[in-house]
Amino acid sequence: MEWSSTLVLLVIFLLSFIILSYMKILKEKSTLPPGPMPIPFLGNLFQINTSNIVSTLMKLKDKYGPVYTLYLGPKPGVVICGYKALKEALIDQNDVFGERGDYPVFHNFIGDHDIGFTNGESWKNRRRFALLTLRNFGMGKKSIEERILEEAHFLIKEFKNTNGSPVNLTVYLARAIANVICSILYGNRFDYEDKRLLAITASIYNNFCIMSSTWGTLYNMFPDLMEYLPGPHKKMRRNFQDIYDISADFIKHHEKTLDPKNPRDYIDCFLIKMKEEADIADSSFYAKSLPRTIQNLIFGGTETVSTTLRYGILILMKYPDIAERIQEEIDNVVGRNRSPSIADRNKMPFTEATIYEFMRFCDVIPISLPHSTAKSTVFRGFSIPKGTLITPxxxxxxxxxxxYTDPTKFNPYNFLDEKGLFKKNDAHMPFSAGKRICLGESLARMELFLFFTSLLQNFTFKPMVSKEELELKPTASGLGSVPPEFKCCILPR
Ligand code: HEM
Structure with missing residues (x-):
């Protein structure tokens, strides 16, 4: 065959491929919610700001309404926006919208053996077990409060040692918060210079930044292709592996020293459960699932809380009058001679409202984790097929x-009534909602209250630039909202 006929055949083939792909897309889109027109394979890539996907999603909401279709790669997904639509989906129809959707930045490295990225009976069993075990170890009870306060004391000591010289808080806060969850999982906290703690916090921070950047967004859209391309996303596997290896060492040691009558921590409880279910063929508790669930809990429990603390301190430096009001409330309710306790929370509405406002304003996990539809459904008049990726x-x-009257403004009064008492607002979902709601919510709320109050009881944070120059906008928004880097001086009160 001559080269010209080969070329003609190729062009015909390509044109037919493109026409057929468009016909498929048009058919798909005809029953789905409205949304921008995708192109074959690349989807809506050219309409998305990959370094700040959240800003794109917000703009598309203004154009297409609270429920719209977006192709994050070759397949269509549905984005659900605003309190009312999200409540209808995640809470009122949680059996339909409560499945976990594919999330390659986690799923490709962790597999189906964890809590956060599994579905079905295994998810249900492991989630129930984790909630129960964390509760037995004091989640929502006093013993966990003591662990958090103990860690807050270590952090206060570290902060005192900075002697007012400029520091970046990222590593300090990450190590302290990682230690809280490590003490629950592994049975002990680490010294702040322990190589394992440094490896855990560096791996988590690094993955959180990659997942929140262009690289993470592209990896989620085109995981197979991205595996062949160089870039920072190639580090994600190594980072996950580092945490896995540390957990595997702890598990080995726990297996040798296990006393079934005296479980010391999460690992012991899991090993006991594995023994109990050893004869059950399809048990959800097996050797591989232990380090994987630990990865979920460490990852979920570290970066979220420490980012909220870091972001919160940045905001307080921008609004020192709010920091002073919190300190005044701490002085009145707790004083300077004892540690704050969870029992103080009800008597400190301004502090509580400010923490709620931190979580609203910082919006640390802006697009939650992906969900998917467990069955075909009709939502607000649109047909959404089973297995469609849902972005809350x-x-x-x-x-x-x-x-919220002026949502772009930081304002603790969003959560205070006229009498200055704490007031709830339905449109507050930092932990998402429905059956997939964050399983660390109560631990996170305790940590945020106890760390903020302990730190502000002891210190005032001073910025290196004038408060007007402090920038609050996140530097990246994907899996997480990453606050701008800053240094500050920690001055004893
Ligand atoms: C300020 C702190 C935190 C925030 C803002 C946060 C936020 C979230 C969000 C938005 C989700 C997704 C829920 C969904 O799919 O609809 C989630 C899931 C999850 N979080 Fe958190 N989280 C925080 C702290 C924690 C802590 C302390 C832990 C560990 C104890 C944790 C462990 C998890 C796990 C395991 C999941 C997956 C749950 C499942 O799929 O069933 N999180 N979190």
């Missing part, structure tokens, strides 16, 4: 003008 846009809840 939590930012649109936290910045919903129907629920």
């Amino acid at each position: 846009l939590l930012t649109s809840v936290h910045y919903d003008p129907e629920y």
